[in-house]
Amino acid sequence: MIGKKDLEHIGWLARIELSDEDKEKYTPKLNSVLDYFSELDKAETEGVEPTYHVLPMSNVFREDVPTASLSQEEALSNAPKNQHGFIKAPRMM
Amino acid sequence: MYENPDGVMIGLEVHVQLNKLKTKVFCGCSTDYHNDPPNSHVCPVCLGLPGSLPVINRKAVEAAIKIGLALNCKVEEHTQFYRKNYYYPDLPKGFQITQYDFPISSGGYITIEGEDGELKVGITRAHMEEDPGRLVHEGTIDKSKYTLIDYNRSGMALIEIVSDPDMRSPKEARRYLDKLRNIVEYLDIFDGDLEGALRVDANISIMGGQRAEIKNISSHKGAERALLFEIVRQKNVLRRGGVVVQETRHFDEAREITISMRSKEEAHDYRYFPEPDLVPLKISGWAPAIKATLPELPDARRMRFVEQYGITDDHAKALTSELKLAIFYEDVAKKADPKMAAVWVCDVLKGELNYRDLTVDAFKKENMQKIIELLASKKITEDGAVDIIRTLLDKGGSPDEIVKEKGLLKVEGDIVATAAEEAIKENQQAVADFRAGKEKALNSLVGAVMKKTKGRADARTAREMLLEKLG
Numbered sequence: 229m230i231g232k233k234d235l236e237h238i239g240w241l242a243r244i245e246l247s248d249e250d251k252e253k254y255t256p257k258l259n260s261v262l263d264y265f266s267e268l269d270k271a272e273t274e275g276v277e278p279t280y281h282v283l284p285m286s287n288v289f290r291e292d293v294p295t296a297s298l299s300q301e302e303a304l305s306n307a308p309k310n311q312h313g314f315i316k317a318p319r320m321m
Numbered sequence: 322m323y324e325n326p327d328g329v330m331i332g333l334e335v336h337v338q339l340n341k342l343k344t345k346v347f348c349g350c351s352t353d354y355h356n357d358p359p360n361s362h363v364c365p366v367c368l369g370l371p372g373s374l375p376v377i378n379r380k381a382v383e384a385a386i387k388i389g390l391a392l393n394c395k396v397e398e399h400t401q402f403y404r405k406n407y408y409y410p411d412l413p414k415g416f417q418i419t420q421y422d423f424p425i426s427s428g429g430y431i432t433i434e435g436e437d438g439e440l441k442v443g444i445t446r447a448h449m450e451e452d453p454g455r456l457v458h459e460g461t462i463d464k465s466k467y468t469l470i471d472y473n474r475s476g477m478a479l480i481e482i483v484s485d486p487d488m489r490s491p492k493e494a495r496r497y498l499d500k501l502r503n504i505v506e507y508l509d510i511f512d513g514d515l516e517g518a519l520r521v522d523a524n525i526s527i528m529g530g531q532r533a534e535i536k537n538i539s540s541h542k543g544a545e546r547a548l549l550f551e552i553v554r555q556k557n558v559l560r561r562g563g564v565v566v567q568e569t570r571h572f573d574e575a576r577e578i579t580i581s582m583r584s585k586e587e588a589h590d591y592r593y594f595p596e597p598d599l600v601p602l603k604i605s606g607w608a609p610a611i612k613a614t615l616p617e618l619p620d621a622r623r624m625r626f627v628e629q630y631g632i633t634d635d636h637a638k639a640l641t642s643e644l645k646l647a648i649f650y651e652d653v654a655k656k657a658d659p660k661m662a663a664v665w666v667c668d669v670l671k672g673e674l675n676y677r678d679l680t681v682d683a684f685k686k687e688n689m690q691k692i693i694e695l696l697a698s699k700k701i702t703e704d705g706a707v708d709i710i711r712t713l714l715d716k717g718g719s720p721d722e723i724v725k726e727k728g729l730l731k732v733e734g735d736i737v738a739t740a741a742e743e744a745i746k747e748n749q750q751a752v753a754d755f756r757a758g759k760e761k762a763l764n765s766l767v768g769a770v771m772k773k774t775k776g777r778a779d780a781r782t783a784r785e786m787l788l789e790k791l792g
């Protein structure tokens with residue numbers, strides 16, 4: 229069961245601010261998702277190889293040959309702030 | 322037997338950047354960004370823009386296998402990538418592509434010079450991951466107001482090499498780092514001179530307590546300093562009756578201290594899950610062919626040097642401790658007496674280079690060959706040879722020119738004999754002292770001979786002649 233504390237932690241990890249109203253709304257929703265997983269847990273998996281990847285493929289490679297990069301101007305165009313070619317962000321500790 | 326009085330246990334995580342590749346690990350951006358402006362070697366993949374698709378660089382996988390094999394690891398049958406989720410500005414995607422429970426190689430070891438002889442340090446795993454971007458802070462990390470980000474480094478191929486906690490002192494940790502760096506240099510997959518080529522995180526505990534993880538160590542010397550500081554800090558905590566808590570600490574290189582990074586993020590909640598955009602790799606079959614192409618590694622070369630050139634193990638060890646030096650020595654030894662070459666390269670040249678903070682690139686092998694030839698034919702003295710080496714490093718020129726300019730050609734034996742006779746005549750007090758048993762008095766007589774011959778006599782010859790005449 230997910231409680232209010234868990235929801236706050238998940239919100240913090242995703243850097244999403246949750247109002248009390250949000251918390252009321254999302255706690256039962258997430259719990260119903262978890263309930264569904266408990267359904268899946270009932271499936272018999274003894275001796276079944278875990279599926280790490282849904283595509284039946286392995287060994288897809290790229291050769292070590294350079295391709296064009298973006299220009300600095302393009303690279304910075306999505307950043308709210310920049311300075312001397314750097315992206316500028318609030319300090320995080 | 323080393324007692325390890327403080328019960329120190331050190332494990333290291335070393336990040337080796339595969340900066341000799343032409344492109345990053347999951348995109349085609351060039352790795353040649355070191356002299357270019359920030360954010361000029363980036364694309365949708367390494368900026369983590371929505372809809373972009375990473376594809377792995379085949380050469381990066383080959384290099385990872387090379388490292389695994391060189392560290393005596395097993396190359397795994399099945400290997401795959403994961404997303405390690407955390408929120409920090411060096412990661413534009415909000416996660417780092419790395420490996421988790423299926424690393425490309427694991428279970429190896431390297432041997433180092435331990436506190437009490439040879440020490441085998443276990444390699445837990447060597448796995449592949451992408452480098453985060455570079456953050457620049459104005460002032461120190463704990464005071465700066467904002468962060469400047471350059472994503473040129475983002476997506477560079479990294480190999481993270483995780484050791485077992487087998488090291489028992491900061492010195493052993495440093496030797497491990499030296500050895501590891503030496504090995505990867507031999508593999509020709511990384512240029513250690515480039516900024517950020519090799520980065521270290523250290524885990525250290527004492528007395529069976531909790532471990533602290535120290536981040537932001539950028540040099541081998543820094544690692545030793547950070548660990549020395551950390552041992553003292555943890556001992557002080559215990560002495561005051563406290564408990565060492567498990568935490569991440571940041572090494573402040575300038576102040577030589579570690580700082581706690583206490584934060585909510587401390588409760589590591591990386592929520593690893595398989596990277597859906599990268600399919601698994603099944604490449605253990607590549608290992609035999611790659612193994613066949615591995616170059617001779619430091620330990621093997623050291624043994625061969627002893628056997629092939631008849632030099633001491635200490636010299637062989639010193640010569641193979643740096644790839645460039647080993648190649649230099651072998652080039653010199655091809656055309657000069659190998660034993661003399663070992664002595665002069667290890668015991669003299671290396672010291673003179675260290676003193677000037679130079680690498681062996683600063684010295685021409687032809688010059689070393691010439692100097693040894695002059696010594697072997699007894700045309701110059703050992704002091705003269707040292708003088709030539711210093712002059713070449715400080716002013717340049719050629720050995721022949723320097724010999725001529727400085728008049729370093731050794732003087733003939735009879736001139737030394739004459740000088741010795743004169744020295745004895747003119748220094749009766751020293752002679753009397755020597756005869757009275759003061760052996761040191763001989764040194765002043767040798768000095769007098771050297772003065773008379775303007776330093777061109779061989780000191781050992783002068784000493785022998787004096788002894789003969791005083792007989």
Ligand SMILES: [Zn+2]
Binds near residue numbers: 345348362367368
């Ligand atoms: Zn890119």
